[in-house]
Amino acid sequence: MKHTDNIRVDIGLLKNYVDKKALLALQPEIDRVIKSIRNKTCAGNDFLGWLDLPFAGDSAELRNLDKVANEIRANADHLVCIGIGGSYLGARAAIDFLSSPFDKLNRKNKIIYLGHQLSTDYVYDLLRMIKNKKVYINVISKSGTTTEPGVVFRIVLDYLKNKVDAKTLAERIIATTDAKKGALHDMAVAEKYRMFVIPDNVGGRFSVLTPVGLLPIAAAGFDTHALLEGAKSMAQLCRDNDNVLDNPALTYAAARYLLYNKNKEIEILSAFDPGVQYVGEWWKQLYGESEGKEGKGIFPASTIFTTDLHSMGQYIQEGERNLFETFVTVKKMKRKVTIPELAGNKDGMNYLAGMDLAQVNHQAYRGTALAHFAGDVPNMTITLPKKDEYYLGQLFFMFEYAVAVSGLLLGINPFNQPGVEAYKQNMFALLGKPGYEDLKKQLTGK
Ligand code: PA5
Numbered sequence: 001m002k003h004t005d006n007i008r009v010d011i012g013l014l015k016n017y018v019d020k021k022a023l024l025a026l027q028p029e030i031d032r033v034i035k036s037i038r039n040k041t042c043a044g045n046d047f048l049g050w051l052d053l054p055f056a057g058d059s060a061e062l063r064n065l066d067k068v069a070n071e072i073r074a075n076a077d078h079l080v081c082i083g084i085g086g087s088y089l090g091a092r093a094a095i096d097f098l099s100s101p102f103d104k105l106n107r108k109n110k111i112i113y114l115g116h117q118l119s120t121d122y123v124y125d126l127l128r129m130i131k132n133k134k135v136y137i138n139v140i141s142k143s144g145t146t147t148e149p150g151v152v153f154r155i156v157l158d159y160l161k162n163k164v165d166a167k168t169l170a171e172r173i174i175a176t177t178d179a180k181k182g183a184l185h186d187m188a189v190a191e192k193y194r195m196f197v198i199p200d201n202v203g204g205r206f207s208v209l210t211p212v213g214l215l216p217i218a219a220a221g222f223d224t225h226a227l228l229e230g231a232k233s234m235a236q237l238c239r240d241n242d243n244v245l246d247n248p249a250l251t252y253a254a255a256r257y258l259l260y261n262k263n264k265e266i267e268i269l270s271a272f273d274p275g276v277q278y279v280g281e282w283w284k285q286l287y288g289e290s291e292g293k294e295g296k297g298i299f300p301a302s303t304i305f306t307t308d309l310h311s312m313g314q315y316i317q318e319g320e321r322n323l324f325e326t327f328v329t330v331k332k333m334k335r336k337v338t339i340p341e342l343a344g345n346k347d348g349m350n351y352l353a354g355m356d357l358a359q360v361n362h363q364a365y366r367g368t369a370l371a372h373f374a375g376d377v378p379n380m381t382i383t384l385p386k387k388d389e390y391y392l393g394q395l396f397f398m399f400e401y402a403v404a405v406s407g408l409l410l411g412i413n414p415f416n417q418p419g420v421e422a423y424k425q426n427m428f429a430l431l432g433k434p435g436y437e438d439l440k441k442q443l444t445g446k
Helices: 020-025 027-038 060-075 089-098 120-129 147-160 168-173 183-192 211-219 224-242 248-261 272-289 312-318 357-374 389-412 418-431 437-445
Strands: 007-011 078-080 111-112 135-141 171-177 195-198 266-271 298-305 324-332 380-386
Touching: 007 248, 020 027, 020 248, 027 248, 027 389, 060 211, 060 224, 078 147, 078 211, 089 111, 089 389, 111 120, 111 147, 120 147, 135 147, 135 211, 147 418, 168 171, 171 183, 171 211, 171 437, 183 195, 195 211, 195 224, 195 437, 211 224, 224 248, 224 389, 248 324, 248 380, 248 389, 266 272, 272 298, 272 324, 272 389, 312 357, 324 357, 357 380, 380 389, 418 437
Parallel strands: 078 111, 078 135, 135 171, 171 195, 266 298, 266 324, 324 380
Antiparallel strands: 007 380
């Protein structure tokens, strides 16, 4: 299908805080930052591999990935994807965005997520659910040493070893990990699992367009080539156009940087479609982990409207005034639902009869944006022309490029995550991992 449009960013309701003049005044700073990305002198410059991922659309690796995805689709009742953080959220964001919410109720939904938390009940119930099912497993970990996916993978392997012979089990396990190192890599080589590689120069939260995201997305039946095409069109736009007013990624990055400097420290990503919920989760990781360091950074939050207008809506309208909002909207929904006439107009809603439900939702969005603006919550809107793989690819790349630019504008390294180590060290010590004895004493006083 031909795609001629692009994602757009509308900053009309940022006025009083950010306007075109303010954006243009930031252009020299943006030029400096872009130059440091292009000539690879920026902080974290060994993690810029994500810039090139959209251009790898016809590689041998992708052909192999399609083959494996087709095999899973043909043979498996379920694909269990084991991973956390960047090794989980991108695939889930895309699959949820592109799926019908009710796929879960029928056999078409083959993807199950595991290893993204440590709940005993979740793991127990999942094992019960796959008891008589034919499952493939995609275990995903760049480091190959992360505790959550590592420990549940061990549990699943142990559970399945009495149900499937060793050779068949190994044939149904696909490891997505580092090319050369890590416990998962070594195990995959020893056990002869099939493997896909996460490039060294791509960090977890920037890995949705590597096999980390692409294999589950393809196995769920979605068009990864269109996803990459969309990402490529945005990457090309970012290569060709450095003008802060014409490049949606730069408009977005610059606007939020200016808002932050005016004490708008919390950004709420709000959508009017539950399919966007996990795009919000993916975005929160991308922005929270990239920017939240050295005592700086916008706190990323997300809501789904109109649901959350009946809960968080009160706070957004009248609570602390340190918020701004970014709406993600879709111009054309896949389906049409018309509101019927009700004889006698007993519910008083006949004024809506004949309208498409999307029109009602659109006016809910407009009403919300105007109300929040009036309540001193400046807001901007990112519009996707359609809800499909191509425009999702554009959105993924746009957000990645924007966070690189806005993180560098803030003066931090957007590509590392030193802060996520603290809880891990404590957990290892408390669990009695060898080598952590001193920290255990410190934490427990024993
Ligand atoms: O963005 C990141 O680097 C992290 O969120 C990781 O993706 C997450 O910690 C999982 O790491 P790994 O893929 O090494 O298991």
